[in-house]
Amino acid sequence: MTVSSIAAATTAEEQHGTHWFFLQPPVFPGFRTSFILSLLYVGVVILFPISGLFVYASAMTWPDFWQAITDARVVASYWVTISAAFYATIAAVLIGLLFAWNIERYDFPGRRLLDALIDLPFALPTAVAGLTLSVLLVPGGWLGQFLAPLGIKVAYAYPGLVVAMTFTSLPFVVRLVQPVLQDFPVESEEAAKTLGASRVLVFWKVILPALVPALVAGASQAFVRNLGEFGAVIMISGNIPFRTEVTSLMIFVRMQEYNYPAAAAIASVMLVVSLLLLWGLQLLQARVLRWQRR
Amino acid sequence: MTRKPRHLDQWVLVVLGIVVAGVLLVAPLVLIFVEALSGGWSLLVINLQRDYMRSAILLTLVAAGLSVPVNVVFGILLAWCVTRFRFRGRTLLANLVNIPYAMSPVVAGLCYVVVYGLESATGRWLDAHGVRVVFAWPGIVLVTIFVTSPYVARALIPLMESKGPDEEEAALTLGARGWDMFRRVTLPNIKWGLVYGVVLTNARAVGEFGAVAAVSGAIMNQTLTLPLLVEQLNNDYKTAAAFTAAAMLALIALITLMLKTLLEWHQQRLEEMALGAADDHPTRP
Numbered sequence: 013m014t015v016s017s018i019a020a021a022t023t024a025e026e027q028h029g030t031h032w033f034f035l036q037p038p039v040f041p042g043f044r045t046s047f048i049l050s051l052l053y054v055g056v057v058i059l060f061p062i063s064g065l066f067v068y069a070s071a072m073t074w075p076d077f078w079q080a081i082t083d084a085r086v087v088a089s090y091w092v093t094i095s096a097a098f099y100a101t102i103a104a105v106l107i108g109l110l111f112a113w114n115i116e117r118y119d120f121p122g123r124r125l126l127d128a129l130i131d132l133p134f135a136l137p138t139a140v141a142g143l144t145l146s147v148l149l150v151p152g153g154w155l156g157q158f159l160a161p162l163g164i165k166v167a168y169a170y171p172g173l174v175v176a177m178t179f180t181s182l183p184f185v186v187r188l189v190q191p192v193l194q195d196f197p198v199e200s201e202e203a204a205k206t207l208g209a210s211r212v213l214v215f216w217k218v219i220l221p222a223l224v225p226a227l228v229a230g231a232s233q234a235f236v237r238n239l240g241e242f243g244a245v246i247m248i249s250g251n252i253p254f255r256t257e258v259t260s261l262m263i264f265v266r267m268q269e270y271n272y273p274a275a276a277a278i279a280s281v282m283l284v285v286s287l288l289l290l291w292g293l294q295l296l297q298a299r300v301l302r303w304q305r306r
Numbered sequence: 307m308t309r310k311p312r313h314l315d316q317w318v319l320v321v322l323g324i325v326v327a328g329v330l331l332v333a334p335l336v337l338i339f340v341e342a343l344s345g346g347w348s349l350l351v352i353n354l355q356r357d358y359m360r361s362a363i364l365l366t367l368v369a370a371g372l373s374v375p376v377n378v379v380f381g382i383l384l385a386w387c388v389t390r391f392r393f394r395g396r397t398l399l400a401n402l403v404n405i406p407y408a409m410s411p412v413v414a415g416l417c418y419v420v421v422y423g424l425e426s427a428t429g430r431w432l433d434a435h436g437v438r439v440v441f442a443w444p445g446i447v448l449v450t451i452f453v454t455s456p457y458v459a460r461a462l463i464p465l466m467e468s469k470g471p472d473e474e475e476a477a478l479t480l481g482a483r484g485w486d487m488f489r490r491v492t493l494p495n496i497k498w499g500l501v502y503g504v505v506l507t508n509a510r511a512v513g514e515f516g517a518v519a520a521v522s523g524a525i526m527n528q529t530l531t532l533p534l535l536v537e538q539l540n541n542d543y544k545t546a547a548a549f550t551a552a553a554m555l556a557l558i559a560l561i562t563l564m565l566k567t568l569l570e571w572h573q574q575r576l577e578e579m580a581l582g583a584a585d586d587h588p589t590r591p
Binding site: 032035036039040041042045046047049050051053054057058059060061064065107111114116118119122126127128129130131133134136137140141143147148155178179211236239240242243246259261263264272275276279282286287290293294 | 308309311313315316319322323324329330331332333334335337338341383384386388390393401402403404405408410412414416417418419423425426448451452455474475478483488506512513514516519520533534536537540545548549555556558559562563566567
């Protein structure tokens, strides 16, 4: 690569002020080492395997590729994944807002414990989370025993999928909303109250609008995470074809059938979607930041 | 700013929050340990001493033990590169490392299978030279490094960006060499962020499921990490043993949460002290 030539050109052109590569002349040592090694790391660990997947999938003929990604069971898995991720994101936003609000606003016993426990879904392995939630929610389980008489089946059914995704994506919303609530100027709230606004009105008209950027950012991160969730979901959803199979599982099933081309085809579709979402998310966050600074 | 809930609707919110947290966060945690101990201590000890459990613990330790140092070294290099230099493609480089964060872990595992497995020329070449990556421990280590690669960099980049380069510049002006500057100025400044990144990396490395499942091949006593063992034992209806492995992972999760909380409190104290110091001295123009 031209990395060493870049670094060599750097030292030569440094004196001339403007530079095609450096926007500011480097003052610190270690650019060459850190740049080359970072590039190598990102290249070998992240970009090489990902491009390997695309190369592998592109070796397929177009009809085979199309067949693999539009198979009826796979298409059903797209809808299951997207709809469950959507419902779980809504649940995570509502519960997350409740948690963040309580932690930041009220003094109650167990407040700090709750604050620490919020990150449990990040710390607990997803397979353990899925197993535990399913044992809790089966008809004889601690929680399932109350739901069974009502005719609600959660574990090994679609609702279980939503519960698992809600659990794993909960911290995103809480952790993004919390700092905004912390920094929220008390004066504007007080002012609204002095003007006779009820507390409910203050929340809807003053506080909620300020929370929207954080809620949107948290919701999109939660949604991206939910689309890719695997460990928690397969332990609780029962994995019924056409009903509770997520797309990640379809890739896994194809791999177990040793049908690697089909797995790679579905995976490349998923990968493109996640990369687009990541890119969109970054644009959105940059815009939200600018909007907040105004 | 927190105050005691006064009105009825505030109490309703607080109680509702506690109930939801109890159902969603506390109940699963309690259940894991209750189930693990349901057969009594003796069964727990027997389960812990089984061959598959020992081999899973060992493999999990190897995967975490290798991916943490790799991520520390490259995470620091990447953070140094993107926060202390301004060059074209800087944001792109900083964002590329976020890709694993947005990907389905199964897709990540599949990437490594098609690149290093017998499906590819690379994999066949490695196999001809006696190196097995896929369905063996090296593949598990590689995907673990992949899924954990964003954490250290993500912990360090905002921290180093907010600290700014002033102290390091001062060290250089005073004649420090690059390595001395790093050891005496940069490292002490970022050490808590680094510990934070290590804690998160370790938690994810120990608990990774989808990516490891894709490359593992699930060979008992050989390629099962603890999370995979949980699933395997559960599928075999060995619930007590499954929850023994789950309890070990939950214990690691609890330690992670504790360390994370302590680090955050420490950080808050530092910030309050810095604010106090800023009030004492007039700020620089």
